Amino acid sequence: MHVPMLSDLLIILLLSVGVILLFNRVKLPSIIGYLVTGMVAGPYALGLVHAPAKVNQLAELGVMLLMFIIGLEFSLHSLSRIKRAVFLGGALQVGLTIAAVYVLARGMGSPPATAVFWGFLIALSSTAIVLKLLQEQSQVESVHGQVILAILIFQDLIVVPMMLLVPLLSGQIIGSPWLTVSIMLAKMLGVLVLVVLGAKYLMPRLLLLVARTRSRELFLLTIIGTCVGVAWLTAEAGLSMALGAFLAGLIISESEYSYEAVSNVMPFREVFASFFFVSIGMLFDVQVLLEYPVRILLLTLGVMALKVLLTPAAAAFLRVPVRAVLLAGLALCQVGEFSFILSLAGLEAGLISHSSYQLFLAISILTMCLTPVVMLVAEPVVSHMMRVPLPQALQEHLHPEPPNAEPATSLGESVLDNHLVVIGYGLNGRNLVRAAKHAHIPYVIVDTDADTVHRQLKRGEPILYGDATHAHVLEHVRIERARVVVVAISDPAGSLRVVAAVRRLNPEACIIVRSLYLHERKELYQLGATEVIAEEMETSIEILARVLARYLVPLHEIDALVRQLRGGNIVRPSSLTGAEWSGMHVGLAGLELATVPVPDEAVLVGKTLSESEMRQHYGINLLAIRRNGHMLDQMRPDTIIHGHDTLYVFGKPDQVERLAHELHADETFA
Known part of the structure; x- marks a missing residue:
């Protein structure tokens, strides 16, 4: 590697650290920081980078890894619960946006192909920025969070066919367009067949062999090799490397190794993706923003307003609450990172001019910068809008119950909670x-x-x-x-x-x-x-207890000695056997909620609650009884205590311990 390349990387890394630190202070996404870094270091500003072509090569790797991660995280099983929102809501949002932008662009004099391409660029939103902000606000699992996620998933998937259509729109195809499209579809079909066969037969066996070695390095090499290999295959077939990377991720996504694969690739993706956004920033001419500030600002606000109006129109067909529809519209008002990839392809294909490209970069970066502010004020704005009465027909259409209030987990249909x-x-x-x-x-x-x-x-x-x-x-x-x-x-x-x-x-x-x-x-x-159980200590205690039992030392003395040893060596309660069961408790200001099992021969067996006089004898309250897997929470004086019941009691620790010891003492001497 040449020294100029190293110096360029050093400049980008050091400048990125400073800019990202500043952006974190003002609560702006790091993606915007990378774009600003590129603008500052690029040839249109300070000109600190001397080999931008080399940086662009790293950026291409970033794009490939971005698509690879999307493929890895695209699980057909996990998305089955929100498939209606993905394909209906996403298709409507993208379709309506393309149609509206097409009409506006044609009205401004753009050719039909360019007008469609502008629709492609404006339709996409930023998955990275929006999901990061939703995660920070703990709203990913909300109703509007699920609608936003579904639309973003569709947008990420539709990027692939959009990129394949760029040569067709640009007129670069020689001969019959239908023949060229048919050949392209045949190539895609051939690649997909290879992908399906690889996903079903080859990759599971290969990954199983690799995983058996327990070698993290080999596992990582296999994952990256699969990504690069399939990307090379699609490039050789005349398709895009990004499509190949996506398909490579899809090969692995349905296997049990996808989560570990994402964990291994994620750090590389972050590094290379940062170079992608920096390279986009370097392509932006700041002078354009200074020359046409009013025009760019008006176009930016126009783009955001258009998406704020069209996204709720699409989400309304999902029959979710009005509030979720409006919040989704505000969250998806920006232009996305994959629009940058499309714009570069369109620039190379001649669909847009260099000046239009610079204008697009300015608008996109501004929409991204304004997104955190929009999402910050989204809640109060929507609350104010909700006060406006809607027509009865529209209220009936916007059904108050969400179709999927809870997201599906990757490990089954049930939602994991308190597990x-x-x-x-x-x-x-x-x-x-x-x-x-x-x-x-x-x-x-x-x-x-x-x-x-x-x-x-x-x-x-x-x-x-x-x-x-x-x-x-x-x-x-x-x-x-x-x-x-x-x-x-x-x-x-x-x-x-x-x-x-x-x-x-x-x-x-x-x-x-x-x-x-x-x-x-x-x-x-x-x-x-919270608690550490050392096998060394437990083994010694078990040996000690068995030896003392052989010498007929009373069990309560053995228990006392075990408690003393543990008290001096391990900061935790004693084992969960016999009387020590009551050690599982929740402490409340000197009291505890504990579970006490009732042996068959305990003195309380066969007695009613009034006969047991638990409150009088032990000073504790009986809250509930668990019997044969069922909870008896209605405590009546005539309720009879059975053997193998579990008592849920509330009282002081020494009182609970005395009850447990006496019950198990009855069992011992019976």
């Missing part, structure tokens, strides 16, 4: 899953053993292949909604990274970690583990 996440499916993980099934606790498993994941998926287990140290993998198991996370892997360093990643995404979850040695506990607790 258990088991990281590692060894002996501990399998036993825990078996117990979760018995107790009807929703759970999901994460493991890096390809064979295990392959087998368990066939058995219907909700298991995901991936490295739990990656945030992307954790997000797919809804870690932010999990109640308990159990880290049951044998890698001490990996456990540390997993705990840190989980705690960063879910500050409230209970994280229980299995460790091998006592000295590993301190750092795990520092990183956010």
Whole structure:
């Protein structure tokens, strides 16, 4: 690599760091920062970059990886629940925008092909900016968030046929257009056949072999190699590399390895995508903005107003609440990043002139810069608009119930919430899953053993292949909604990274970690583990208890000694056996809500609640009884306590412990 190229990369990286830091301070998306970086460093401003062609080559890699990621995340199964919103809402939004822009462009004197192409450019919105803002506002799973997501998905997919139509619109096709289109479709069909065969037969076997090696480097090389290989194949067939990258992602997306693939490729995508946006910024002539500020501002506001009007018109056919329709229109008012790719293709094909291209860049960048402000004021603006009475017919059409209030998860149709996440499916993980099934606790498993994941998926287990140290993998198991996370892997360093990643995404979850040695506990607790169970300590305690039992030491003395050992060595309650069951509690100002099992021979069995006099004897309140998997929450004086009941009691810890000990003492001496 030549020194000028290195100096250009250094300038771009250093300038990007400064600009992105500034933009983060003022709460603007980083994409806009990259565009500004390109403008400042480009030939039309300071001219700091001396080899823009080399930067553009890196930008092409960024585009390819962007399309590859879209293909990876395009799961037919996960999108099945919102397919109506994707294909109906998305098609209407894109179609209406193209039609409206075509009419306006023709009225301004543009040729038909150019007018259609302008419609292509204006129809697309920024997936990166909008989703980032929705995530920051925790609105992705709202009704309007799902409508926005559906339309953005369609826009990302429609980019591919739009790019294929550019040569046809530009008149570059020699001979019969229909023959050329037929040949192009035949090539696409041939590539798709190869993709389907590869996705069904080749890639699953290849990825299984690679995943079995447990080599992250080999896995990454295989994923990137697949992307580049299919992109090269489509380029050789006369199609675009972006289409090939998208199809490569699609090959892997339906396999159990897609989440791990996204996690590995994501850092590269971010780096190369940044060069793409910087390269776009370098192509923008700031002088155009200074020469025609009023014209550019009016056109920018016109584009945003047009999309604000047309997007709700499309979303209205989805029969979602009026509020969601209006919020979707405001959120999708900008021009998207894939419009930049299309604009470059149109410029090369002669569909738009250089001056029109500069005008388009100015409008697009301004719409992106204004999007955070628009989304910030969207809620109060829509609330004000909702006060305007609508005609009765329109109110009936805009149905108040959303078709899909909850998004589908990638691990099944049910929505994961308040669930258990088991990281590692060894002996501990399998036993825990078996117990979760018995107790009807929703759970999901994460493991890096390809064979295990392959087998368990066939058995219907909700298991995901991936490295739990990656945030992307954790997000797919809804870690932010999990109640308990159990880290049951044998890698001490990996456990540390997993705990840190989980705690960063879910500050409230209970994280229980299995460790091998006592000295590993301190750092795990520092990183956010709620409870660490060291096998070294548990083995020694189990041996101690069994030895003392052989010498006929009373069980309550063994329990006391175990509690003393644990109190001095491990900051956690004693094992969940017998009386210690009551240690599972929620503390409330010196009181606890605890569960106490009732053995068959306990003195309370066969007594009514009034006869048990639990309040008088133990000073605790009985809230509910769980019996045969069902909850008895109506506590009456004549309710009889049965063996194997589980009592839900509320009281002071020592009182709960005394009740539990006496019940199990009855069992011991019976």
